[in-house]
Amino acid sequence: MLTIEDLYVKVGGKEILKGINLHIDEGENYILFGPNGSGKTSLLMTLMGFDGYDVVQGRIIFKGEDITHMSPFERARLGIGMSFQRPPTIQGLKTRDMVRLCAGGKEVDVDQLAQEVNFTGLLERDINAGFSGGEIKRSELLQLMAQRPSLVLFDEPESGVDLENMSLIGRITRSILDGPLEPRNGVSMKELKSRHQISGLIITHTGYILDYINADRGTVLYEGVLCCVARPRDILEHISKYGYKECVRCLS
Amino acid sequence: MSQLKKDERKRVDLGKYSFDNGEQPGIKDLRQLSEEDRRQLTMAGMDISETQRSGSYLHVNHSKVHCKATQKGVEVLDIKEALDKYDGLPEYYWQAVDKDKDEFTRAAAEKIHGGYFIRTSKGAKIKHPVQSCLFIKGDNVGQNVHNIIIVEEDSELQVITGCTTSSNVVSALHLGISEFYIKKGGSLTFTMVHNWGREVMVRPRTVCIVEEDGVFVNNYIMMMPVSSLQSYPAVFLNGRGATGRFHSILVAPEGSHIDSGNKIVLNAPDTRGEIIARTITTGGTIIAPALIEGNAVPAKGHLECKGLILSKGIIHAIPELKGTVSGVELSHEAAVGKIAQQEIEYLMARGLDEEQATSTIVRGFMNVDIMGLPPELKASIDKTIEETEKDMF
Ligand SMILES: Nc1ncnc2c1ncn2[C@@H]1O[C@H](COP(=O)(O)OP(=O)(O)O)[C@@H](O)[C@H]1O
Numbered sequence A: 001m002l003t004i005e006d007l008y009v010k011v012g013g014k015e016i017l018k019g020i021n022l023h024i025d026e027g028e029n030y031i032l033f034g035p036n037g038s039g040k041t042s043l044l045m046t047l048m049g050f051d052g053y054d055v056v057q058g059r060i061i062f063k064g065e066d067i068t069h070m071s072p073f074e075r076a077r078l079g080i081g082m083s084f085q086r087p088p089t090i091q092g093l094k095t096r097d098m099v100r101l102c103a104g105g106k107e108v109d110v111d112q113l114a115q116e117v118n119f120t121g122l123l124e125r126d127i128n129a130g131f132s133g134g135e136i137k138r139s140e141l142l143q144l145m146a147q148r149p150s151l152v153l154f155d156e157p158e159s160g161v162d163l164e165n166m167s168l169i170g171r172i173t174r175s176i177l178d179g180p181l182e183p184r185n186g187v188s189m190k191e192l193k194s195r196h197q198i199s200g201l202i203i204t205h206t207g208y209i210l211d212y213i214n215a216d217r218g219t220v221l222y223e224g225v226l227c228c229v230a231r232p233r234d235i236l237e238h239i240s241k242y243g244y245k246e247c248v249r250c251l252s
Numbered sequence B: 001m002s003q004l005k006k007d008e009r010k011r012v013d014l015g016k017y018s019f020d021n022g023e024q025p026g027i028k029d030l031r032q033l034s035e036e037d038r039r040q041l042t043m044a045g046m047d048i049s050e051t052q053r054s055g056s057y058l059h060v061n062h063s064k065v066h067c068k069a070t071q072k073g074v075e076v077l078d079i080k081e082a083l084d085k086y087d088g089l090p091e092y093y094w095q096a097v098d099k100d101k102d103e104f105t106r107a108a109a110e111k112i113h114g115g116y117f118i119r120t121s122k123g124a125k126i127k128h129p130v131q132s133c134l135f136i137k138g139d140n141v142g143q144n145v146h147n148i149i150i151v152e153e154d155s156e157l158q159v160i161t162g163c164t165t166s167s168n169v170v171s172a173l174h175l176g177i178s179e180f181y182i183k184k185g186g187s188l189t190f191t192m193v194h195n196w197g198r199e200v201m202v203r204p205r206t207v208c209i210v211e212e213d214g215v216f217v218n219n220y221i222m223m224m225p226v227s228s229l230q231s232y233p234a235v236f237l238n239g240r241g242a243t244g245r246f247h248s249i250l251v252a253p254e255g256s257h258i259d260s261g262n263k264i265v266l267n268a269p270d271t272r273g274e275i276i277a278r279t280i281t282t283g284g285t286i287i288a289p290a291l292i293e294g295n296a297v298p299a300k301g302h303l304e305c306k307g308l309i310l311s312k313g314i315i316h317a318i319p320e321l322k323g324t325v326s327g328v329e330l331s332h333e334a335a336v337g338k339i340a341q342q343e344i345e346y347l348m349a350r351g352l353d354e355e356q357a358t359s360t361i362v363r364g365f366m367n368v369d370i371m372g373l374p375p376e377l378k379a380s381i382d383k384t385i386e387e388t389e390k391d392m393f
């Protein structure tokens, strides 16, 4: 699904990512750990193709295509979707209309989707206007549900979310990544199966999200370099016991 | 310093325009108009079929050509007929606007070509809007109109008025006097669409007086090119509990000079005023003054002036608040800026290309939705937005 080869990225003139190699299979959920400032968000922003993240070396291959220099909308149309940590407010753009825009040309039942993320009451609000932490997460998920990307980039799905919201967000994240838990009316088996091919790259600090999703592999980003690949639970355990410094030394 | 020069208002030379001999033959039905004229009128918000309207008034150059009311409870006349019929309308004619305010009011007082007179009956709730259009065809036409709207006690009225020129007009001047009176418990929603032309000068003078518990909502949409427009409609909330709201959307392409402001005077307890202005320049100049004056308590006023400079141009927002008694609550919010790159990227990450993203943000900024316009008017506004967007990006 996604291959990153020897990627060097500069942000504001400073080298932030220093030779990243990463491969994510179809249907695989990949967890990204790392201390604050290690470059996790920068990696996602680079994958999405935003201005200011200058690839100075290396390539990004998505579904067999070199997307290293594509614009964000072309990547989105190819199937990359991102959940933003601090999305901007857009005045006068109702959440309902935003969700419809996310669907592109696809048919979408906004009210039905909103119900699933408990967002019905907020559909008429301007997107992100005064949203709480949990509301931002749910709105981002709602948009991804309409967009239906084949690779989902999640930047800390659990940050700023209370426990009650966490279980909802965990469940929805899982349903976006794995398809719905049970077959629903009107969803064909073929569609269910194709949803299983959805991949995820998920940044987490706390690991709470691991209680909800099946994650096969994880890695640690430390000062712009990926240090190890291991089972996410094992990485989490090492970090909580020894901290990042030790963890990097121990696992590499 | 050349920038400052650009900021200067263009002067109107009254002697350049013809105020005579522009009388036009009347028509029974708007569908008799040429296809081209119908298109201009539709763009300015006119419903040619008149099915969704309670009355219509069309003025071309120097005379009325069509005028009728189709619902009980509302009277629509040409102002000249109304002056004859009601002995010169002494309580209303030149009672809100000062005849000697400036050279334009004096010119309009000297020679009147027409204008609408709309009056509701007491308690009448007029379901569909009354529509009017002030239309200019031909070159160097000077048009003087005088409009009066009277909303009697406890009645409700919506008026949609469009001002436009035929596409071949090279140069014209429009002087419009408007005096609105809203009686106790009455409500007027007045929506004006201005589609002038590159060489048209416009000097409207508007005053609205609102009595106890009356409501005045003024929507103003001006997105097409104009040479120079200067207006500063004022509403006086003179009765307890009266409400006034101005909401304007102004777009200035290169060559347009727009000086368009609003004034609300809170003269009685429990009055509320709100001014919302959204301005966009793509190369022209917009001066947007706004004033809320509080002379009674309790009274509340809020004004919001926001401007977007898309590529180049000037936006000069001048929010003013004046309180003359202790206890008034007045506030304002003003900002002039550009579209945030972060907002564009957010939308691009959802699959919109840069142009789609920009136009989505601009539409949101203009926020036409909150005006609550009738659907077919909303549709024609959307069409105008589409047309102007071609020049925006
Ligand atoms: N726009 C920017 N200009 C300069 N430096 C930046 C910018 N954005 C991020 N950085 C720097 O890049 C590094 C990585 O940041 P980030 O990717 O946000 O890390 P993480 O998400 O792992 O906490 C930090 O040192 C941060 O200060």
Ligand SMILES: [Mg+2]
Pocket (backbone or CB within 6 Å): A040, A041, A042
């Ligand atoms: Mg981060």
